[in-house]
Structure formats: structure tokens, C-alpha cells
Amino acid sequence: MSTSLSFGAIPLGGGTTRFRLWAPGHQAAEVVLDGRPSIPLHKRPDGWWEAEGEAPAGTRYRYKLGNGMEVPDPASHAQDGDVDGWSLVVDPDAYQWQYPDWKGLPWPRAVIYELHAGLYGGFRGVIADLPRLAALGVNTIELMPVNDFAGLRNWGYDGVLPYAPDETxxxxxxxxALVDAAHGHGLSIMLDVVYNHFGPAGNYWGSIAPVFFHQDKNNPWGQSIDFSRPQVRDFFMENALYWLTEFRFDGLRLDAVHAIEDDSFLPELSARIRAATEGRHVHLVLENERNDATLLEKDFDAQWNDDVHHCLHVLLTGEHDAYYIDYADDPADHLAHALATGFVYQGNESRNLGHARGKPSAHLPPSAFVNALQTHDQVGNRAMGERIAQIAPPEGVRAALLLLLLSPQVPMLFMGDEWASERPFLFFTGFQTEELADAVREGRRKEFARFPAFADPERREKIPDPNAISTFTASRPDPSERLLPKHAAVEEFVANLLRQRRDILGERLDGTTSLESDKLGEKGVRAQWRLGDGAVLTVAANFGNSPVPCPTGPGTMLAESREGLAAALEAEGLGGLGAVAWIATEDRIAETLW
Structure with missing residues (x-):
């Protein structure tokens, strides 16, 4: 695969490496080798510089521009000494794959587990936890971004070298080895990638090729990237193919694509990926504030459906600050609408944004939506990083987990969800310049000043310092926590739900269509879907404190969030802070409820 890359250092065999840099506007360029003579780069058309020379795997190198500035390779495959250090020549064929015939898993049956590799102690730490995750019942691991960022710690969204796994x-x-081990456990593995911006430190594209960016446009994280240039498009499209082919990831989650100011980029990216990975189950998932359902019709498999998260959060906590205001007027009705038709916002006005957003999504299958009770964003962007288990009643959390894990939309757990972790997940960085650390610290405090609970300057001062090592260590999952009785009970509950999803829903999820979804009382919902084999799946959840009438119907109970709910359903209604799911096969739909 690597020999087809346009950018970077590509070994050609026999210790020879091809170096290729796009640096339009420069009058000279060379490869600086650690401890050896430099290799002059030769000018090629359209701003390219290229040369071949002796540089076996492991060689440390930099590029020296015509103005004398030395920079790391923006397409470096590995770094020695952080983003400002030496780039390394990497042999793409050195790793011996143990499961080369793995083809992936069908998307409608995916159950995703989002995690941060750094909090696991690195890639080898994640490998150690794979047996537990496979036994739990998830089948798809999603890594938060792993490409190189400045400093020792980061969420990953401040990356600046998209091709280089961070050396920490x-x-x-x-x-x-992590991807290979996942496949050995029968798990697909996806990677979160960021193509909408670079981090605030270590990005040298502004010096190498200022035209990489729009000079008159900005997004929330800095200068907007100019995707109209073929070289810029190829830099990111080849990066996607690099992860999917050389590293054999089974899919990508694309961060905040609403910040990509080129409507043609995403469809072209999808087309190139589909052509290069034909015969494999490779899945492409978006984060997109625009709720653009047209991208999900053929180009992308799914979108993170924050609408569902926000509805559940409001129902469980009563919070209505910031973006939650868009769901606070009638969260149960909004949730019922989302379970039936996908997005809540399908062209209607957002009070939070002050304009309409979204496109109609009812024609899409349930698998076009990834639903979650928590994500890194929704936990980590709270001032104190509180988990839902810290701010919502435990019975309500169990009801939400049942709704999440037995509805046909693709469910996603955030690390620790499975045992209702009460450890925080905070926003953390490890920038090594005090100026940048101060800017991030003050930026977080200003961000939370708009929340009424943090209007008091003294309270804002208590927000954990993102750059402190203690903020990072406080965010690590605690394996001993899950062994405590109340947490172990939740993990057993989640494992049982996932067994039901795998053993009873399984292949039936292919071809699922929505039948109806209704609000129950003030804070309840009841949704039905026709599965691929004609069976009817019903899930009902009540997030209020009192029972609500709930139509029953034929079927066999799949699960209840606490004992006795199903037995009392017909006579007493659905109990407060409870959820039930049942299924009726096609030949038994006319019969009475279990």
C-alpha cells in the first residue's frame, strides 16, 4: 500500500527510500539525515519535491526548506522526540499479520465500544483488555484519534501528523498488533480521524505550504483547510486508505465533518475507500452537526446521533443548559420521533443555534444512526467530567441502557459505561509550553462561563486544569471499581442485554424498518420495528417516577431493567424508571403477550 502514497518516506527495498514533499513556493529542499549527509530533493511539477537515497527503516530524518527552516515530515509514519523531533523511516511490511484473512463484520450488527488508548497505557494496554470486551459482547472497538499530537497527553483531536501513531x-x-489481536478475538476495530483541522502546536504546513489553508476563512479551531487543492485532498484521502489498508482497520469515524468546507470531498473520499476495500466490511461513520441525511443514503454507513443522546440526557437529568435547550420542551416526544425516523432535527429550527438544521431521515434504516448514552464529547465537555451514573438515578440509567442496547440502531458504549463507572472523564492535554497550557486553561474556563452553574468565577477556578497530570490520571478507568457489587451488577446486566442482542436479534437486524414510536405519559416512549425476518421488536422505557399506561401486544420478553416490570405491565402499566423489551416472531404476532 505505502508505495502508492504521494507523500512521505516510502521504503523501496534494499535500504533505499523515496522521499516526497509538497512544498510549493520554495526554491530548494533537502532531506536532512541524522548523522549522515543530506539528500537533495529535486523539483517536480505542481510544487512537488522528490528524491531517492539510502535510508533504511529506522533512519531519522527531517526536511530542510529553501529558507533554511527544518521541519518534520508532515506525512511522517513515526516520530522520535514528539511532533517537533525527528521523523522515522518505517518499513510497512515488517509486521507479520496473524489473521490476514479477516474481512470484518456486517454493520447492522455492530456494537461499538469507544475508548482512549492513552488511558489504557497505550496500544498494548488495550490488547490486554480485548478478551474482557469480547466476553462482554461488544464486537467493534473504536479508538479515539491516535495520530501524533504535541506533548505527552491529549484527547487526540489536537493531532498534527495524521500518519504517525503517537509515540506515547x-x-x-x-x-x-492491536488491530490484529482484535481480529483474533472476532472484533472489528475502527479509528477516529480528524480531517477538519490541525492542533495548535506542531503543525508545520503553514511554513511548508501556506496554500494548504484558506487565508481568509476560519473554523472554531483555526484556519480552514483548502480542500479545493488536489494535493490537499490527496493528503487526507490517502491517509484514510493508509489506516484501512496498511493497518487493516475495519472503519473510520470522521470527526466534525461539518467543519470541512467542501461538499465534494466526503462523497469522493467514500468512493475511493469503497473501491480500495472491496470485498471487506469497511464502515464509515460521521460526526456531523448538520444532520445531512443525504450523506447516509449511499456514501456513509452511519452518523453519531447526538439527538438521541441529548433526549436521554434531558430525561435522566433534567438539565437544559446550552444545546440541551433544543430538547427540553418535550424530550420524550423528541426521543420517540428519533427512534422512529432518525434525527430529531430534520430541517426544524434550533433554539441553541438560531437557525434550522438537518434533512429528512425517515427513509434511512435504523443502522444509519449510532446511538449512545455517553461519548467522550458529552462526558469530557462537562466542566467536571461527570459520568451519567453520577448525575442520574441508577434505575434510570439501567432503563436507558436497555433502550440503547436492544433498539436496532447501532449502540455505542463509552469506556466504563458497562459498569456505570463513576470515575470522571475530563478534558486533558499535555502541552509543554506554559503559554499554550495557559491558553487552554483559560479557554476552558471561558467556555463554561455560559453555564449558569459556573457563572461564579470562584467556581470556574475549580475546573480541573487540563494540562495537569492529575487531570489525566483521574480520567483513567479503574478496573477495581467494576468489581464492586453495584458496578458488577450493572456489568452483568449489560452483558445479558448484549447476549440477547447477539443471540436473538443478530441477523434479524439486517433489513429492519420502523413501524411506530409513541410517547408514554410525560417521560416515556414505546417504539416498534419490523426486523428483517418479519418479527416485531418492541422496546418501552419510562424515565418518569410513576407508572404510565403502556400497550402490550404479542411476544416473548427479551429483557427488563428490573425484575417484575414485565409481569405488571398489562395490569399496572410500565413502572417508573424502568424499561422492557419483547419480540414477536411473524407467526405469533396475532397471539397475546407472553
Whole structure:
């Protein structure tokens, strides 16, 4: 695969490496080798510089521009000494794959587990937890971004070298070993990638090729990237193919694509990926504030459906600050609408944004939506990083987990969800310049000043310092926590739900269509879907404190969030803070409820 890359250092065999840099506007360029003579780069058309020379795997190198500035390779495959250090020549064929015939898993049956590799101690730490995750019942691991960022700690969304796994997590071969080990456990593995911006430190594209960016446009994270240039498009499209082919990831989650100011980029990216990975189950998932359902019709498999998260959060907590105001007027009705038709916002006005957003999504299958009770964003962007288990009643959390894990939309757990972790997940960085650390610290405090609970300056001062090592360590999952009785009970509950999803829903999820979804009382919902084999799946959840009438119907109970709910359903209604799911096969739909 690597020999087809346009950018970077590509070994050609026999210790020879091809170096290729796009640096339009420069009058000279060379490869600086650590401890050896430099290799002059030759000018090629359209701003390219290229040369071949002796540089076996492991060689440390930089590029020296015509103005004398030395920079790392923006397409570096590995770094030695953080983003400002030496780039390394990497042999793409050094790793010996143990499961080369793995083809992936069908998307409608995916159950995703989002995690941060750094909090696991790196790629080898994630490998150690794979047996537990496979036994739990998830089948798809999603890594938060792993490409190189400045400093020792980061969520990953401040990356600046998209091709280089961060050295604090491990080597490229360590990452390949993680992908390989996941496949050995029958797990697909996806990677979160960021193509909408670069981080605030270590990005040298502004010096190498200022035209990489729009000079008159900005997004929330800095200068907007100019995707109209073929070289810029190829830099990111080849990066996607690099992860999917050389590292054999089974899919990508694309961060905040609403910040990509080129409507043609995403469809072209999808087309190139589909052509290069034909015969494999490779899945492409978006984060997109625009709720653009047209992208999900053929180009992308799914979108993170924050609408569902926000409805559940409002129902469980009563919070209505910031973006939650868009769901606070009638969260149960909004949730019922989302369970039936996908998005809540399908062209209607957002009070939070002050304009309409979204496109009609009712024609899409349930698998076009990834639903979650928590994500890194929704936990980590709270001032104190509180988990839902810290701010909502435990019975309500169990009801939400049942709704999440037995509805046909693709469910996603955030690390620790499965045992209702009460450890925080905070926003953390590890920038090594005090100026940048101060800017991030003050930026967080200003961000939360708009929340009424943090209007008091003294309270804002208590927000954990993102750059402190203690903020990072406080966010690590605690394996001993899950062994405590109340947490172990939740993990057993989740494992049982996932067994039901796998053993009873399983292949039936292919071809699922929505039948109806209704509000129950003030805070309840009841939704039905026709599965691929004609069976009817019903899930009902009540997030209020009192029972609500709930139509029953034929079927066999799949699960209840606490004992006795199903037995009392017909006579007493659905109990407060409870959820039930049942299924009726096609030949028994006319019969009475279990």
C-alpha cells in the first residue's frame, strides 16, 4: 500500500527510500539525515519535491526548506522526540499479520465500544483488555484519534501528523498488533480521524505550504483547510486508505465533518475507500452537526446521533443548559420521533443555534444512526467530567441502557459505561509550553462561563486544569471499581442485554424498518420495528417516577431493567424508571403477550 502514497518516506527495498514533499513556493529542499549527509530533493511539477537515497527503516530524518527552516515530515509514519523531533523511516511490511484473512463484520450488527488508548497505557494496554470486551459482547472497538499530537497527553483531536501513531502509545507495529489481536478475538476495530483541522502546536504546513489553508476563512479551531487543492485532498484521502489498508482497520469515524468546507470531498473520499476495500466490511461513520441525511443514503454507513443522546440526557437529568435547550420542551416526544425516523432535527429550527438544521431521515434504516448514552464529547465537555451514573438515578440509567442496547440502531458504549463507572472523564492535554497550557486553561474556563452553574468565577477556578497530570490520571478507568457489587451488577446486566442482542436479534437486524414510536405519559416512549425476518421488536422505557399506561401486544420478553416490570405491565402499566423489551416472531404476532 505505502508505495502508492504521494507523500512521505516510502521504503523501496534494499535500504533505499523515496522521499516526497509538497512544498510549493520554495526554491530548494533537502532531506536532512541524522548523522549522515543530506539528500537533495529535486523539483517536480505542481510544487512537488522528490528524491531517492539510502535510508533504511529506522533512519531519522527531517526536511530542510529553501529558507533554511527544518521541519518534520508532515506525512511522517513515526516520530522520535514528539511532533517537533525527528521523523522515522518505517518499513510497512515488517509486521507479520496473524489473521490476514479477516474481512470484518456486517454493520447492522455492530456494537461499538469507544475508548482512549492513552488511558489504557497505550496500544498494548488495550490488547490486554480485548478478551474482557469480547466476553462482554461488544464486537467493534473504536479508538479515539491516535495520530501524533504535541506533548505527552491529549484527547487526540489536537493531532498534527495524521500518519504517525503517537509515540506515547506505541510504535506503528504495536498499533498493527492491536488491530490484529482484535481480529483474533472476532472484533472489528475502527479509528477516529480528524480531517477538519490541525492542533495548535506542531503543525508545520503553514511554513511548508501556506496554500494548504484558506487565508481568509476560519473554523472554531483555526484556519480552514483548502480542500479545493488536489494535493490537499490527496493528503487526507490517502491517509484514510493508509489506516484501512496498511493497518487493516475495519472503519473510520470522521470527526466534525461539518467543519470541512467542501461538499465534494466526503462523497469522493467514500468512493475511493469503497473501491480500495472491496470485498471487506469497511464502515464509515460521521460526526456531523448538520444532520445531512443525504450523506447516509449511499456514501456513509452511519452518523453519531447526538439527538438521541441529548433526549436521554434531558430525561435522566433534567438539565437544559446550552444545546440541551433544543430538547427540553418535550424530550420524550423528541426521543420517540428519533427512534422512529432518525434525527430529531430534520430541517426544524434550533433554539441553541438560531437557525434550522438537518434533512429528512425517515427513509434511512435504523443502522444509519449510532446511538449512545455517553461519548467522550458529552462526558469530557462537562466542566467536571461527570459520568451519567453520577448525575442520574441508577434505575434510570439501567432503563436507558436497555433502550440503547436492544433498539436496532447501532449502540455505542463509552469506556466504563458497562459498569456505570463513576470515575470522571475530563478534558486533558499535555502541552509543554506554559503559554499554550495557559491558553487552554483559560479557554476552558471561558467556555463554561455560559453555564449558569459556573457563572461564579470562584467556581470556574475549580475546573480541573487540563494540562495537569492529575487531570489525566483521574480520567483513567479503574478496573477495581467494576468489581464492586453495584458496578458488577450493572456489568452483568449489560452483558445479558448484549447476549440477547447477539443471540436473538443478530441477523434479524439486517433489513429492519420502523413501524411506530409513541410517547408514554410525560417521560416515556414505546417504539416498534419490523426486523428483517418479519418479527416485531418492541422496546418501552419510562424515565418518569410513576407508572404510565403502556400497550402490550404479542411476544416473548427479551429483557427488563428490573425484575417484575414485565409481569405488571398489562395490569399496572410500565413502572417508573424502568424499561422492557419483547419480540414477536411473524407467526405469533396475532397471539397475546407472553
Amino acid at each position: 502509545y506505541g510504535t506503528p507495529d504495536d498499533l498493527k
